[in-house]
Amino acid sequence: MFRWKVTAAVAITAALALTGCSADSNSGGDGGGSGGGTLTIGAITPPTTFDPAGSEWGNRSAFYQAVYDTLLLATPEGTIEPFLATEWSYNEDNTVLTLTLRDDVTFTDDSKLTASVVKLNLERFRDGTGPDAGYLAGTSFEAPDDTTLVITLDAPNPALLNYLTRDAGIVGSEASLTSPDLATNPVGSGPYILDTAATVTGTSYTYTKNPDYWNPDLQHYDTLTINVLQDATAGLNAVKAGEVNGLKLANNDNLAEVEGAGWTINANELDFQGLLLLDRAGTMNPALADVRVRQALNYAFDREALLTALQGGNGTVTGQVFPASSAAYDPALDDRYGYDPEKAKELLAEAGYADGLTISMPSSTVLGATTYTLIAQQLADIGVTVENTDPGNNFIADLLAPKFPAAFMALEQNPDWQLIQFMISPTAIFNPFKYEDPTVDALIAEIQNGDEATQEAKAKELNEYIVEQAWFAPFYRVQGSFATDANTTVEVLPTNAFPAIYDFKPKS
Amino acid sequence: MLGFVVRRLISGIVLIFVISVIAYTLLYLGGGDIARRILGQAATAETVAAKSAELGLDRPLPVQYVDWITSAFQGDLGRSWFTGQLVADGVTSRLAVTLSIVIGATLISAIISVILGVLAARRGGWIDAVVQFISVIGFAIPSFLIALALVLVFAINLHLFKATGYIPITTSFSGWIASVTLPIAALSLGAIATVAQQVRGSVLDALSRDYVRTLRSRGLGMNRVVYKHVLRNAGGPALAVLAVQFIGLLGGAVIIEQIFALPGIGQLAVQATSSGDIPIVMGVVIATAIIVVIVNLLIDLAQAALNPKVRLS
Numbered sequence: 130m131f132r133w134k135v136t137a138a139v140a141i142t143a144a145l146a147l148t149g150c151s152a153d154s155n156s157g158g159d160g161g162g163s164g165g166g167t168l169t170i171g172a173i174t175p176p177t178t179f180d181p182a183g184s185e186w187g188n189r190s191a192f193y194q195a196v197y198d199t200l201l202l203a204t205p206e207g208t209i210e211p212f213l214a215t216e217w218s219y220n221e222d223n224t225v226l227t228l229t230l231r232d233d234v235t236f237t238d239d240s241k242l243t244a245s246v247v248k249l250n251l252e253r254f255r256d257g258t259g260p261d262a263g264y265l266a267g268t269s270f271e272a273p274d275d276t277t278l279v280i281t282l283d284a285p286n287p288a289l290l291n292y293l294t295r296d297a298g299i300v301g302s303e304a305s306l307t308s309p310d311l312a313t314n315p316v317g318s319g320p321y322i323l324d325t326a327a328t329v330t331g332t333s334y335t336y337t338k339n340p341d342y343w344n345p346d347l348q349h350y351d352t353l354t355i356n357v358l359q360d361a362t363a364g365l366n367a368v369k370a371g372e373v374n375g376l377k378l379a380n381n382d383n384l385a386e387v388e389g390a391g392w393t394i395n396a397n398e399l400d401f402q403g404l405l406l407l408d409r410a411g412t413m414n415p416a417l418a419d420v421r422v423r424q425a426l427n428y429a430f431d432r433e434a435l436l437t438a439l440q441g442g443n444g445t446v447t448g449q450v451f452p453a454s455s456a457a458y459d460p461a462l463d464d465r466y467g468y469d470p471e472k473a474k475e476l477l478a479e480a481g482y483a484d485g486l487t488i489s490m491p492s493s494t495v496l497g498a499t500t501y502t503l504i505a506q507q508l509a510d511i512g513v514t515v516e517n518t519d520p521g522n523n524f525i526a527d528l529l530a531p532k533f534p535a536a537f538m539a540l541e542q543n544p545d546w547q548l549i550q551f552m553i554s555p556t557a558i559f560n561p562f563k564y565e566d567p568t569v570d571a572l573i574a575e576i577q578n579g580d581e582a583t584q585e586a587k588a589k590e591l592n593e594y595i596v597e598q599a600w601f602a603p604f605y606r607v608q609g610s611f612a613t614d615a616n617t618t619v620e621v622l623p624t625n626a627f628p629a630i631y632d633f634k635p636k637s
Numbered sequence: 638m639l640g641f642v643v644r645r646l647i648s649g650i651v652l653i654f655v656i657s658v659i660a661y662t663l664l665y666l667g668g669g670d671i672a673r674r675i676l677g678q679a680a681t682a683e684t685v686a687a688k689s690a691e692l693g694l695d696r697p698l699p700v701q702y703v704d705w706i707t708s709a710f711q712g713d714l715g716r717s718w719f720t721g722q723l724v725a726d727g728v729t730s731r732l733a734v735t736l737s738i739v740i741g742a743t744l745i746s747a748i749i750s751v752i753l754g755v756l757a758a759r760r761g762g763w764i765d766a767v768v769q770f771i772s773v774i775g776f777a778i779p780s781f782l783i784a785l786a787l788v789l790v791f792a793i794n795l796h797l798f799k800a801t802g803y804i805p806i807t808t809s810f811s812g813w814i815a816s817v818t819l820p821i822a823a824l825s826l827g828a829i830a831t832v833a834q835q836v837r838g839s840v841l842d843a844l845s846r847d848y849v850r851t852l853r854s855r856g857l858g859m860n861r862v863v864y865k866h867v868l869r870n871a872g873g874p875a876l877a878v879l880a881v882q883f884i885g886l887l888g889g890a891v892i893i894e895q896i897f898a899l900p901g902i903g904q905l906a907v908q909a910t911s912s913g914d915i916p917i918v919m920g921v922v923i924a925t926a927i928i929v930v931i932v933n934l935l936i937d938l939a940q941a942a943l944n945p946k947v948r949l950s
Contacts, residue, residue, distance in 0.1 A: 258688040263684060529682070558682075
């Protein structure tokens with residue numbers, strides 16, 4: 130009897146040892162319910178720094194969310210919920226936001242979360258050189274007591290609450306903010322603690338559960354590892370070998386293989402791809418000042434064919450830059466410009482370009498040679514010649530300089546006000562010619578100062594106007610894919626490229 | 638002898654200095670708007686300008702270089718612009734990974750090449766033909782294809798080794814073996830092809846020399862002649878090839894590290910170069926240049942020790 134037990138034990142140990150390579154990544158399934166197990170996920174890009182003032186969101190959000198809490202929480206349902214702040218309210222003209230903070234939160238260096246610490250974080254973010262420092266431009270902060278934070282704005286900012294669910298809302302401990310190692314050794318109040326000894330900066334980040342976390346319901350794992358798998362082949366191999374539980378796919382090229390390995394694809398549509406017709410005043414290319422020319426460019430594209438050819442059909446064709454999750458979205462606008470080269474030629478002739486015209490655009494190897502060939506071909510069909518220049522590493526810098534009247538680009542479709550500030554308003558980054566239109570300006574002002582119902586109604590009007598005026602020639606919204614293995618579930622966010630770290634759960 | 642070493646070290650330092658100037662200039666010229674690339678498409682022009690000033694990128698190139706090399710001489714290689722990590726930490730931690738697989742591949746290919754080369758030269762016939770065939774195959778198939786095939790068979794299907802990632806030897810020895818075996822195997826194959834051919838040629842050449850006939854005529858057994866005398870003579874050229882291989886493997890490791898997602902110096906160099914992370918690239922360049930200088934010096938010394946005829950004056 131005894132000997133039999135030993136034999137069985139040896140056999141089990143041997144079996145475990147033989148499958149050892151995959152055991153560590155499958156152990157996420159052992160947890161069942163909250164706590165226990167390891168979650169290993171793959172990201173496309175490492176964070177540039179753990180300094181809250183230099184933090185970023187998008188594909189880097191998980192690295193920050195693991196150690197830091199945000200003031201507010203964005204949910205997969207698209208709502209904004211309490212987090213470090215339990216309540217918030219605006220004054221009458223939406224220029225003063227008052228937040229009530231939790232009083233039971235401690236950082237992992239045992240210091241307490243207070244309004245003055247939050248104030249310090251927000252000021253550092255606003256004054257820092259992080260990519261999103263502009264989110265808090267024109268704000269000032271006060272901390273009248275330990276649990277009250279008051280944000281005063283120069284002008285209403287309907288996107289502020291959303292910013293506080295992202296990088297701008299991250300809070301680090303006061304002492305850590307002056308540490309020389311802040312970039313690589315973060316101290317937050319988040320669900321996990323970065324294990325710097327087990328972390329290889331730029332490649333693999335290991336976190337352990339924060340034993341004193343104020344919100345244990347969100348801690349579904351004992352250990353969390355985020356591996357950076359930039360190379361698509363390495364990512365696919367990690368999936369097939371079962372070395373990760375979840376992986377953000379850089380593109381949709383390998384969907385079939387990933388699903389074939391028994392994985393689930395969790396999809397959202399965040400980015401649109403298409404032409405930005407930036408020189409709407411015609412200062413660089415006079416033809417683009419004519420709305421008929423811009424509309425003609427919209428009629429030139431067979432969007433379904435482009436989606437199939439360039440994205441394997443993984444996405445949805447669109448004619449508007451606002452996302453489907455937005456109140457401004459109108460499905461009818463997606464069909465506003467069908468594929469109609471004849472109509473395009475007519476419009477060009479009416480505008481005085483019957484003999485055709487030439488438009489210069491930047492190209493980038495990152496977006497693939499096929500893309501540019503197809504665009505050039507479809508435009509050639511209506512008599513428009515594309516002159517492509519590859520600015521190499523200066524692609525975005527040259528685009529924003531601005532050195533090109535139009536460009537093919539992939540841009541994130543943010544929530545409404547953020548999107549307006551990003552690509553429509555006269556000061557928007559992706560309105561590099563600073564083009565202004567009185568109708569647009571009036572609508573923007575109404576959205577900025579109006580109540581929620583006004584904001585939604587006016588955003589809809591603005592969207593329709595922008596489509597009618599053909600500021601852009603969007604092709605499609607690209608499917609963003611996050612793959613999870615059989616032991617793991619996740620819900621994707623409608624407003625971010627990477628799922629929230631709290632939304633990963635072991636399948637029970 | 639000492640004079641030789643000193644002269645080589647001085648020329649090595651000059652070489653490293655020249656390389657640093659060239660690398661810095663090329664990076665700077667090819668870098669484009671680095672602050673914009675660090676911050677991404679959403680950053681405002683003001684933030685980009687502030688970041689540029691913070692990193693000192695708004696100063697003329699010579700000023701930036703002098704600043705860099707002055708700090709470098711004081712042992713401060715700065716911090717990565719993209720990860721905030723100290724360059725010295727990043728380079729040394731990743732060098733350990735790369736050297737694990739490159740030294741491993743060099744040792745394994747040296748042992749196997751010598752065995753195969755000697756076998757082929759002495760036995761001739763079908764053994765020679767097989768070794769020659771393996772060499773050609775090893776030459777012809779690029780290491781990344783070998784790597785992909787190895788991953789498919791041994792990591793994905795058999796689950797014997799890891800397909801991605803690196804486990805330090807200090808964390809777990811078996812984990813380390815699981816993570817480095819396939820990269821080493823993929824790197825070794827090409828090296829074996831080259832070095833085995835070289836060993837075979839050198840041994841054949843030595844065997845045809847007069848001294849072998851003399852030794853044989855004195856009644857020494859063939860084994861004794863080969864292992865005591867011929868290998869010693871054939872060792873020089875083989876060592877030289879091995880040194881070139883070692884340096885070549887450092888380059889080959891770049892692709893292998895990408896495929897296996899190994900946090901090695903090659904992967905770091907690729908990431909840093911494509912993003913324009915000048916402090917990191919410079920750290921990698923200097924570290925690699927130092928290794929190359931040292932390896933070359935060691936090989937010269939080893940050859941001298943092996944063959945008194947080429948003893949250095």
